[in-house]
Amino acid sequence: MIATILIAFILFVVLLVGYWLTYIYRTFVRTRLFALSAVSDIDVVGGIGISLLSPSPININTVVGLLDSRYPQSEVIVMLDSTKRPNMLEQLKIRYMLSQTLADNVVYRSRRYIYSRLLVVDVAGINDLRQQLDIAAKYASFDYLFVIPSSYRLLPYAVGRVAEAIASQNMSKVDRIEVGEDGVEIVSRVELRKSGGFASKSGYLKRSRSICIAEPLIVEKVAENSHCLLIERSRYNFWDFLAFKIMKYKNKLLSLKK
Amino acid sequence: MIVFTLFYLIFGGAILLIYRRLSLRSVRAEMAAIERISSFITQGEGEVMIIGRGIAKMSFVRCLVFVADRTAEDAVETMQIILRYYHIESYLLKRIEGSSSREKAYYLALLARLPISKVVAGKVSKYMKNSSSDVRFYALLCMLAAVPELAVRYISELDERLSRRDIAEMLSVIGRGYCPIPYTPLLLSNNYNMQLLGIAMVRRFGIYESCKDLMHLVEYGEPELRMDALEALAYMSADCSDDSCSGYVV
Numbered sequence: 001m002i003a004t005i006l007i008a009f010i011l012f013v014v015l016l017v018g019y020w021l022t023y024i025y026r027t028f029v030r031t032r033l034f035a036l037s038a039v040s041d042i043d044v045v046g047g048i049g050i051s052l053l054s055p056s057p058i059n060i061n062t063v064v065g066l067l068d069s070r071y072p073q074s075e076v077i078v079m080l081d082s083t084k085r086p087n088m089l090e091q092l093k094i095r096y097m098l099s100q101t102l103a104d105n106v107v108y109r110s111r112r113y114i115y116s117r118l119l120v121v122d123v124a125g126i127n128d129l130r131q132q133l134d135i136a137a138k139y140a141s142f143d144y145l146f147v148i149p150s151s152y153r154l155l156p157y158a159v160g161r162v163a164e165a166i167a168s169q170n171m172s173k174v175d176r177i178e179v180g181e182d183g184v185e186i187v188s189r190v191e192l193r194k195s196g197g198f199a200s201k202s203g204y205l206k207r208s209r210s211i212c213i214a215e216p217l218i219v220e221k222v223a224e225n226s227h228c229l230l231i232e233r234s235r236y237n238f239w240d241f242l243a244f245k246i247m248k249y250k251n252k253l254l255s256l257k258k
Numbered sequence: 259m260i261v262f263t264l265f266y267l268i269f270g271g272a273i274l275l276i277y278r279r280l281s282l283r284s285v286r287a288e289m290a291a292i293e294r295i296s297s298f299i300t301q302g303e304g305e306v307m308i309i310g311r312g313i314a315k316m317s318f319v320r321c322l323v324f325v326a327d328r329t330a331e332d333a334v335e336t337m338q339i340i341l342r343y344y345h346i347e348s349y350l351l352k353r354i355e356g357s358s359s360r361e362k363a364y365y366l367a368l369l370a371r372l373p374i375s376k377v378v379a380g381k382v383s384k385y386m387k388n389s390s391s392d393v394r395f396y397a398l399l400c401m402l403a404a405v406p407e408l409a410v411r412y413i414s415e416l417d418e419r420l421s422r423r424d425i426a427e428m429l430s431v432i433g434r435g436y437c438p439i440p441y442t443p444l445l446l447s448n449n450y451n452m453q454l455l456g457i458a459m460v461r462r463f464g465i466y467e468s469c470k471d472l473m474h475l476v477e478y479g480e481p482e483l484r485m486d487a488l489e490a491l492a493y494m495s496a497d498c499s500d501d502s503c504s505g506y507v508v
Contacts (some may be wrong), residue, residue: 033392036323037427038369047489048422166422182392229285230278235321240281 021242027214028241035215035235037159037164044234048163049073049142051189055132056080056150058221060091066148067118071159073118077136092120094210094239107139137197140189149183155231156216162186176210180248181218193203216244287313291321298386299329308313319346323371334373339469347374359390362381362458366396370431379404386412395424405432406439413451420451425458433462445471453483461490469496 006228050073052066053127057078066076072089092098096115098108108120121139123132146162148154166174177186183200191209216231234240291313297303309315320323325335341347349367354365369378371469378400379397385397398416413420420428432439444456445468453475458469 026360028362033364033367036364036371037423037430154356164423164426168421170421230281233281233285237281239277 010132017176024242024245025238028238031241032236034161034164044171047073048144048166049075050146050159050162051142051144052076052154053133053136053137053140053141053147054078054150055129055147056085057088058150060095062082062086062153063092063118065168068156069116069154069159070156071163073142073163075119076143077119077121077140077166079121079123079136080130081124081126082122089120089122106135128199130197133198135194137189143189144188145185145187145192147183147185148218149181152181152183152218153221154218155216155228157232157235157236161213161215161217165211170213173209174211178210180214181215181216186217193217200216215241261362284313286319288317290319290325291318294432295321296338297328299333300342301324302336315344315349318344319368321348322346323368325431325474326372326434335375338375339371341374346372347378351378354382354385356469359388359393362388363392363396365389370396370399371435372403374400374404376404379408391418395420395427397425399431402428406432410439410444410452413455414449418453420454428455429462430457431461441465441468442471445475449482451482453479454486457486458492459484461493464494466494466496469494472496 050071052069052074054062054066054076057063057066057080063076063078066078078092080089080092093108096110096118097112098110098118098120101107101109106122106124108119109121110116119139121136123135126132126135133147144162144166146159162177165177175188175191179186215235219228219231231244232241232246291307294307307313307318309318313321317386320420326333328412350365350369354362354369357365357464360384366382369382382397382404383398385393386401388394398409398412401412439459441456441459444452444459447456449452457472457475459465460472469491471486472491476484476491479487
């Protein structure tokens with residue numbers, strides 16, 4: 001009796017793992033196909049713009065990294081609390097020749113044309129992250145908002161990949177993009193405004209109008225360059241892709257324990 | 259029990275380390291291959307790479323695609339020499355033949371990005387009737403890379419509407435220079451896909467002469483295309499004082 005139950009249990013586990021592996025393989029094949037496409041041409045018809053929101057970046061190198069993204073139709077909005085981190089704001093002002101805009105005292109823009117994609121918003125006195133994001137979203141000029149947690153850096157292909165995912169669907173049907181990493185949010189600006197913004201929990205965007213991206217878009221700051229190479233490789237190597245998925249589940253389990 | 263757990267931990271760790279080392283080695287091999295191919299293109303000379311030792315054939319094909327994506331018309335002949343030397347076309351066609359539909363789409367996408375010969379178009383045309391939409395699209399892309407005139411006819415016969423990503427993929431093939439397509443017939447046709455491709459081409463290459471056709475599209479085109487045509491006009495800083503565009507000026 002016990003042996004039968006044991007065998008049935010083992011069979012059940014094998015079936016479950018088999019189903020999971022086929023699911024992972026299917027997502028990998030899709031990822032591999034997407035990894036081939038030319039990102040620079042995505043904005044040829046009716047460009048899809050993406051605003052990158054970076055709440056309180058750790059240091060100036062984070063901002064430099066964000067401005068490096070290969071996708072042309074994007075801007076970087078940095079949120080900083082001038083009362084808590086005046087040095088960082090000063091550093092940014094000097095490096096990018098920032099000056100306050102006339103319309104609003106809390107927004108800084110660069111005087112140099114090459115840094116016209118950078119926008120610094122002073123969020124002094126606001127401690128809630130969701131409210132800070134709402135203020136930054138007010139100044140965003142593109143259709144989609146991409147929130148990046150402060151302790152992570154963006155992978156080089158990430159913004160183009162997001163634009164590509166939107167371009168592969170009918171644009172009016174995509175309100176949100178689901179990504180595996182915690183803290184990352186990619187939402188449509190117009191729909192977000194309709195639903196009451198980041199801070200309102202009741203009217204947040206529905207899942208039915210969202211699409212998924214399977215591959216990693218951000219990496220921890222401490223990761224070495226070889227690790228980043230392996231991430232790039234996971235877009236066309238199944239075993240690396242599988243290792244990533246396992247690591248992600250492991251991290252989720254660990255965070256649940258805490 | 260503890261001994262067993264320790265054994266599995268050490269064994270698993272060792273396997274992971276070996277795998278990581280091997281994968282890093284293959285990444286380095288791919289980088290070296292890209293360097294060699296690009297030096298062969300720029301200087302016209304280079305060592306022959308032995309496939310199967312140091313680098314797998316599929317990795318080599320990926321490297322070729324990487325270089326082909328970043329080179330212009332003048333590198334086509336050299337790329338074709340490399341393709342012939344390593345029998346890449348026949349290798350990929352064989353892989354396409356014996357794989358599932360998901361794999362087929364990937365190999366067709368690889369093939370479309372290379373400067374392939376006209377013979378490939380005949381062999382790929384049978385995949386235009388495949389049940390998978392990805393396979394159908396990438397077969398079309400292969401045709402576009404091999405015989406552009408034939409591909410335009412196929413685009414006009416497509417039942418489904420192409421997405422913006424599909425158009426971008428097509429432009430990346432057209433933009434390499436060895437795939438000339440006349441843009442005026444595209445803009446003047448009544449087909450949605452053809453018109454969208456035409457608008458994208460005009461915008462990408464900045465063809466100022468076709469502004470009149472774009473204005474005609476703004477006035478009489480499909481509602482979904484009107485905005486794209488107007489955006490293309492704005493992108494090229496065209497003179498929009500014409501009656502057709504005046505309704506959109508705020």
